Amino acid sequence: MATEILMPALSPTMEEGTLAKWLVKEGDTVSSGDILAEIETDKATMEFEAVDDGTIGKILVPEGTEGVKVNVAIAVLLEEGESADDIEDAAPPSGVETPDEAPAKAPAEAKAPEPEAPAPAPKADTSPDWPEGTEMKTMTVREALNSAIAEEMERDENVFIMGEEVAEYQGAYKITQGLLDRFGAKRVIDTPITEHGFAGIGVGAAFGGLKPIVEFMTFNFSMQAMDQIINSAAKTLYMSGGQMGAPMVFRGPNGAAARVGAQHSQDYAAWFSSVPGLKVVMPHAAADYKGLFKTAVRDPNPVIFLENEILYGRSFEVPVLDDFTIPFGKAKIARAGADVTIVSWGIGMTYALEAAEKLAEDGVDAEVIDMRTLRPMDYATVIESVKKTNRCVTVEEAWPVASVSNHLGAYIMQNAFDYLDAPVINVCGKDVPMPYAANLEKLALVTTDEVIAAVKAVTYRS
């Protein structure tokens, strides 16, 4: 059966081209792979190869023709035993769509359906994190994290932890202290200094059925591994149509410590929070560290668990329970109030809570919300609070441009505009690389006074 040779699309964007030169003539025998013609696109001149064997029966578009549309027949190929006379009554070639037919197959014109997320605000979950009357114990964030890791490794033998100095050194920040002795070198694994490589090995291990906890000595070093986190871990479930993903946790200290300079002091919350496929956790209190970490290990998705070196040594009350978890996407009202909503997470909570105490002395009753997880985000708790207080200040240690605070501010404007009595103010770190000098570093970071000043501005008291 005679086959039409169609003007090919030679690049993702090509719609038409110039048939620059025929390299065959009517009557020539061609085999698959032979060059038939040269075609000029706006980018390059490309050779066009035969796909089938046969004889060139007729050339329909002469060389030198410009503006030949993709999918127009440019020649007819005859199979063994056919002659040019067959061309006229040649049936439409099988497996070839004419350009006219093509659009019919085009997708529905279609507006994409709305995502589930911005649906009418769900009601805030105000259930307590643990039953009333539960026995409490004072623990540092470090101890809470250590016990959470150990409990999850105890619970599931496919959970393992890898990273630099996590085993024999007992952790650069002692988060993994004692784990090597308890679980052995098979499950507590020292890696060479090779973040990109071990992050990728972690992703592969997760594809292969394990549950890796990958420690970055600090998240500053995760920049070396960014491609594996975003392109491999976060996107595979989607790209595979749900067949496989990377259930794993990337954890480590994030943000400024103290006097460690620009390359060791960045807060990456906004970077990771912008990525669909990742979950992002950034707790403040020890109980949240513990409950959320255990949830992170059990979650079937890649989770970014952002810790803070300054908080590691701080003590908080933690419930004494055999198995205690906190769900993602549930913010916590850390201090109830009526006059203004202060929203923060991670170390920002330190300034938010301190500001709230001082403001109370001035007669301003602030409600402080600890977001705890940044993706998924508990918008409902924030919106309900803003509807009550009509004012909002966000507190974040990171840089101000394209920050999580920016997103929250925009969300509040879109969903509670009529309730606002003042613009939302984002109190962020300064828009500078972190300086080393003690006085300059202090100036670059968020301060309690700045939070107080922002609250006074939104309550028109300044």
Place this chain on the structure above:
Amino acid sequence: MATRKSAAKPNVSAEELMKHYREMLLIRRFEEKAGQLYGMGLIGGFCHLYIGQEAVVVGLEAAAEEGDKRVTSYRDHGHMLACGMDPKGVMAELTGREGGYSQGKGGSMHMFSKEKHFYGGHGIVAAQVPIGAGLAFADKYLGNDRVTLAYFGEGAANQGQVYETYNMAELWDLPVVFVIENNQYAMGTSVKRSTKSPSLWERGGAYGIPGEEVDGMDVLAVKAAGEKAVSHCRAGKGPYILEIKTYRYRGHSMSDPAKYRTRDEVQKMRDERDPIEHIRTMLLNGKHASEEDLKAIDKEIKDVVNDSAEFAKESPEPSLDELWTDIYAKEVPQGEAI
């Protein structure tokens, strides 16, 4: 067809030869059809064809056992067909349809099959190398004796993460075969213009990883080397490197004007070293098959490929709801080697 000497002594059954011929031909015809559908605008974006390299995956799959894993780059159609994935599902993914392996959400570069232990389809050059070592890590951890084939090109061999992975794979004795498919051109840059290393497999020596160079236009040579590499890994001796010298006939992707090499160079390869012609000649010369037998196989394969193309055209585009699915997993089975 020029005569040639096979590197491998043909200690191989007619049945096996026929199987290799069939599998390589399927890849060749499938890719030709994909090129055609691309030309018709039915396949979009990037489309990297495997024509010329068929002996690499067919030879290595012949050396692999059930349950072994594989992971590769974006030039992945051949790997999927060779490990037994359905041509219909692969072609329908190329056309971005519901019947594709990723329901049209992955495309040419991003397909996966849990059932066939195919872990992608990765678009970032060399990212699949640590992932392959990670799969091997999981197998070792779980105590099964599976081996992972981690394929990458000679272009990827200059990425840092390859060497980070070599180091850890040898340090931890991971059962992974690093397969360098050296087709001589990283997009438009010939290997000679990207490194002074005389051979790429020898770089593994710096980490203590053994390896060898293999004639990638000879499926029997590939299979023999693959068997050696796989048994090295399965015996718990750690990773192994195969640098397989091959050649791609087509451009880097469909939109490659191919000005970096001469037409004669390509033609010479096709005429003298074609891996399919090689086996075809062996079959005919050894009287294992007649011209008619081979014609019948050609026809059979052509039908399989045409069916896949029909399926890929008829399969509907994914439902619009699919935009919002598979972003997060609700449940992923744990504790099993998948």
